[in-house]
Amino acid sequence: MSKGNLEGNDIPPEVHEASGDGSEKRLTRGKFIAGAGVAGAGLALGGVPAMAKGWTPQSRNKALKSGLAPGMIGGPVGFKGAERYQYPANSEEGRAILGLKALKKAGKAPDTLVVQALNFARPQFENKFPAGATLSIAGIFEKETGIKLKFVETNPASEYQTNIRNASTKNGSFDLVTGAIEDTGDYAEAGLLRPLDDYVAKYKPSWNDPKYGYLGGRPTVQLFTQYNGNTYWVGFDNDTQPFVYRSDLFNDPKEKVAFEDKYGQPLEFPKTWDDQAKIAAFFNRPDAPTPLYGSVERKAPFWGIVNWQHRFVCSADPNMYYFKPDGSANVNNTAGIRAATEHLRSLGWSEPGALSKDWISQYQTFGAGNGVMGGTFSNVTKLVVPANKAFDKGFGKYLRTDVQPGRMINGKLVRRTVIFYNISYGVNAFAPKSRHEAAYLFLQWAGGARMFTYLTANPGGYQDPHHTISFHDPLVIASYGAEPIRALTEIVPRSAPPIALRGGPAYNQALDQELQKMLTKQQSPEKAMANVERRWNQITKRLGTAKQVKAIKASYASFPPKGRYGPDKPIV
C-alpha cells in the first residue's frame, strides 16, 4: 500500500494518475462523480475495479462492520457518498491517524487537544453533516484516536490581541492556535507558532500533490502555510477574493446594444480595470426604481484595503510587489497611485454610505439587486442564495463570480486576486512540547484533502475549500453552486498574498488609514501613496530592515508565478 512518492511535489498529473494506488485513484474521480451528479453511482462504477489491489476478505468484513469502504481505515460513515471522504492508510489522513495511534500507544499523546477556534468555526467540526452521518468530525477524531477536542472560542475581532497576549506571556493553554494570514509574520516572530517543517517531512501531507494538494500547487501551499521559508500554518479556509457580478445585466440584449453604442466595444465581463470603470459608469443608476450601483466594493475601515491591493498587484508581470527587494515600500509610483485613484473613483459608483458598510451590507446589496459588480469573499454565492432570505431578494440566482479584472502588461493580460483575512491553524509553540506532534497530526488529518472537503461541504461555517478535489465534490458543489466553484478553480491559482510580514497589522493599518483619508477627501491619491511609503519605511526600519528584507524576498514565492495569467474570457 505504500506509495510514498505520491507526495512528490513535482510529479506531473499524468504520472500521478498512473502511479496512484487503487483507492487513491478511485477517489480522484471527482469530475466523473460531479458529472453524474449521483455520488453513490459514481463510486460504484469507478471504485470496483480499482479496489482489487487492497482487497482481502478480512478487510472487507471489517470494513463492512464499521461502515467503511474496503481498504479504508477511517472517515465518516452513514450517508450516501461517505466513501469519498474515507481514507486509506497511505493517505495524509491515514498517516496522521496511524501516527496518532502510535503516539497514543507510546503514551505520548494527550487525552484532550485544546483548539482555539473563531466563532462559527465550530459547527463545521461539531455538527453532524449531512443527514444520516453518525458522527461529527470531532466525533470521528475521538472515535479513531481516543483524543477529545476542546474548542475555546476567540472572537474574530480580538484574535490578534488574544494571540499576541498569549505569545507575550508564553501562554500554552491552547494546543492549536488560529489566526489570520495578515498576522502570520508577527505570530511566527513572536515565537507563538511552532515551525512545522519537521512534522511535514515526517508525515508527508499531500499539500503539493496535483490531485490531493492545494489548488494551484506549490505557490498556493506557500501562500497558505509559509512565512520566511518555514511552514507555520495548515490552511483551513479560502478567502481569496472573487469578483462578483450580475449576469442578467451583462447578458441583457438592450444593455449590450446601448453599451456598444456608447463605448464602441461589446459589453462583457471586464477583463481590465479600465473596462470595469466604463461598465461601472454605464450601469450606475442610483435614481432608478431599483437603484443600481456600478461598483459595490467594500471601502469601510479595515475592509477596504483589499480592493486597492487587487488593482495594485496586477500592475506588473508577473506581479507588482508591495516591497522592493531592498525592503523599501513600492507603492509611491504609477501603479500605487493609479490603484488609489481607481479606488477613489469607484467610490462614485458605490452605494450610499459605502464608507461604513461591511461585507454583510455588501451581500445584502447584491441580494437586493442593487449591486452590479464588485470584489468580495468567496462564500458570497454560498450565502446569497435564494434559500437565504436574509440576503437574497430575488437576485441571488443571477450572481456569478470571476477572477478580478486585471491589466494588459506587455501584451499579456495579468489578472490577480488577493487573499484577505484568511484563517488557518498552527501549533502553539508554548504548549507543552509533548503535545506538539499530536496537535500537528490533528491538523494534517482535518486539513487533509478528504476530510477538509467533507468539512467545507457543510454549509454551517465560514471555512471554504482550497484542495483540488474539493472543487469536484458534489456536496461542495451543492453548497456553493457549480459555476462559482468552477470560477474558484481559476481564482485560487491567481491569488496573491496580502502583507503578511512581521508588522503586517501595522503595515495594513497605515495603508488603510491613508486610503480612508483619501476617500474622505482629506488628501489626494498622490499624497496618500507618499504617506503610505513613508509610514511603511518607518515600520520596516523599526522592525529591522535586514530581517524584513529576508522575509520580503521569501514572500515573493507565494505570489502567482510568471505564466499564470488570467483567463481571457469570462469563466462561465
Next chain:
Amino acid sequence: MATVPATARVTAGSAAVVRRSPLRLLKRIARWLAILLMAGTFGFPLYWTVTMSFKPQDEWNPPGKIFWFPHQPTVSNFTDILGIAHASNIFFSGRSRSALTPIYHSLIAAGSGTALALLVGVFAAYGIARFRAGGRLLPFQILQLRMFPPIAIIIPLLFMWVYLGLWDTLQGLIILYAAVTFPFVVWLMRSFFQEVPREISEAAIVDGCTHWGAFFKAVLPQAKGGLAATALFVFILNWSDFLIALVMSQDHSQTAPVYLQALQSGSSGQEYGKQAALAMILIMPPAIFGLSIQRYLVRGLTFGAIKR
C-alpha cells in the same frame, strides 16, 4: 409614590398656596413638555434597541430601507443568544456557546468588584472626610488611579496577573474592578459624608459609640442616598467593562461584554438583532438594581431631625 418625604410634600403645598395663577399652569405645562421632549430624544436609541431585538435578520439594516418597527416580530434573537434554540435562517447555523455563562461571570465579577470597591472606598472616604486621613494629597493620588488610560496600564498588569495566577480567573477580575472603581467611591462618598453634619457623629460618640459605631449607626444611614447612587454608578462601570475583561480573561472568566463582541465582527458580520437582544438582557441587572434603590436615589440625603 409611597415614600414622599414629609418635607417635600409640605414644600409643594406651601408653594401652591403662595402662587396660584395661570402663569403657574403654563409653567407646569412647559415643564412637562420639556421632560417629554428630553424623554423622547433620549428614548429613541432605546426604542431602536428594543425594536431591533425583535426584528428578524432581513429587517436589521437592509440597504436603502428602514423598518421603524418590526414587521415580522420574532424572539429568535433572544432564544439564539440564550442558547434555547438556534434560528434556522441564519446562515451560520448554531452558536456554540450561549450568553448565560458569560452573564453569570459578569454578575459575579461586577457584583463582587462593586462590593469590594465600596467596602474599601467607603471607609477611606469617611476617613478622608472626617479625619483628613492620609493627608491632603491622598484623595488626588487615589483619583490618579483613574486617570491612567486603561489600555496602557493593562499590559504591565497582564504580566503581573499571569505571574500571580490571577489571569483568567474571576478573583482576578474582581480585584481589578475594585481597584479601578474605588477612586470614584472615595470621591463621591467623601462629598456625601462631608454633607452629613459633624454633630451627628459627635452626638453618637457622646452616646457611647466608638468611632466605628458612630460611622455605622449614625453617619452611614445619613449618606444612604449617596451610597445608593455611588453603588449604582460603580456597578454600571464594572458591568460594562470591556477592555479589562478582554485582556484578563480567555475561557474561564469571559464576561458578557466580551461575549457581545462575537456578535459584531469579522466572520459573523454585524448581528444587530442579537446585539440588541443581548443589550436588552444586559440592561436588566443594572436596571433592577436601580429600581430597587430608586427611592434612595431621588430622595437623596435626608438629614432627618438635624436638617435645618
Next chain:
Amino acid sequence: MTGIEAEQQVRQAPRRRLPDFGGRSAAVVSRLTIAPGQLLMLFIVAFPAALAIYIGFTEWTPTSGDNVWGAYHYWHWFDGYWEALTSGSFWHAMWLTVWFTGVAVGVEFVLGFTLALLFLKEFRGRGLVTLYFLLPMMVVPAVSGFIFFMIFQVDGPLNQGLAAILGHTVQIQWLEDPSLVMWSAITVDIWQWTPLMFLILLSGLVALPEDQLNQARILGAGFRHRFLYLMLPMLKPIILIALIIRSIEVFKVFDAPYLLTQGGPGDASTTISVWLYREVIINTRWGFASAAAIIVLIIVSFAGVFAVRPIEQAQEETLEELVGGDTEGEQQRVEDAIAAEASV
C-alpha cells in the same frame, strides 16, 4: 481634637461586646479607614508602574520574540518619549481628546442640570421616570456604539427621520464626513452619560436644605435668583465633582469613536485612547506605548492638580458654612437672592 474625647468615651462606654478595632482613638480609626485602600493602590500600582517605566525606555514588542524581562535588549532611553512628543499624530489625538472632553462634559452638564431641575419638584412617578432617564448609562457602551452606528448610517433612521420632517431626501454623512464625525461620537457620549450628570446633580439638589429655599421663595426671590444665589453656590462641591469625574472618564473615551469609525476616517476621530489602542493592539509597540502613556498620565495629572485644587477649596469653604453651623453665610445668601430679585 479627639484624644481626650476618646478617653472619655472609653470611660463612659457601658459594655463592650465586640473588639472595638481601635474605635476609641480617632488617630487609629483614621489610619485604619484608609489602610485597605492604600494597600489596594499599592498592589495595583507599584509593580505595573515600575514595569511601565522600564519598558517605556525600550522599543520592546512581543513580536520580537523576547519576553518582557528581556526588554533591555531594545533599550533606547528617551527615544520613545521623544518620538511621542514630536509626533504630530500624538498631539492631534491629544487635541481631539481635549476638544471632545470640553464639548461633551459641557453639554452633559447643561442637559443634566436642566433635567435635574425639572425633577426637583415632586411629582407622581418621579422615581420611575428618573430611572427611565438613567437607562442610557446602563446600556453597555459597546452596544450603544453599535446602536448609534446604525442610527448614523447614511440611509439610517436619523437621516430618514430628518427627511420625513424636511420633506426631501437627506444624505448627511455623519460617520464619513471628517468634519462631522467628532460630533457624532460626542453625541453618543452625551446620550450615554448625561444620565450620570443628572443622577449626581439630582442627588445633590434634593439634599439641599429646603427651609432656606422656601424662606427665600416666601420672601419673594424668583427661581432665577434662588438658582443663582442659593442653589449654585451650595451645589458647587458636588457640581465640581461631577465635572471632574466626567472629565476624567471622557478623557479616556474609546468606545464611541472606535466603534463608530475606528477613530477615522483617517484619524479624524482618533482620541488619545484610540491612538494608544492602535499602538498597543495593532502596531504592537508596547515599549513606545508605555512611554506615551506615561506622558499622558503626567499631562493629565498636571491638569488634575489644577482642577482639583478649586474643588478642595470650594468643598472646604462650602462645607464649613453648610455643616459647620455658619448660618450667617446662608442667611446672607438668602438676603442676596431677595435683594437681587427686588432690584430687577
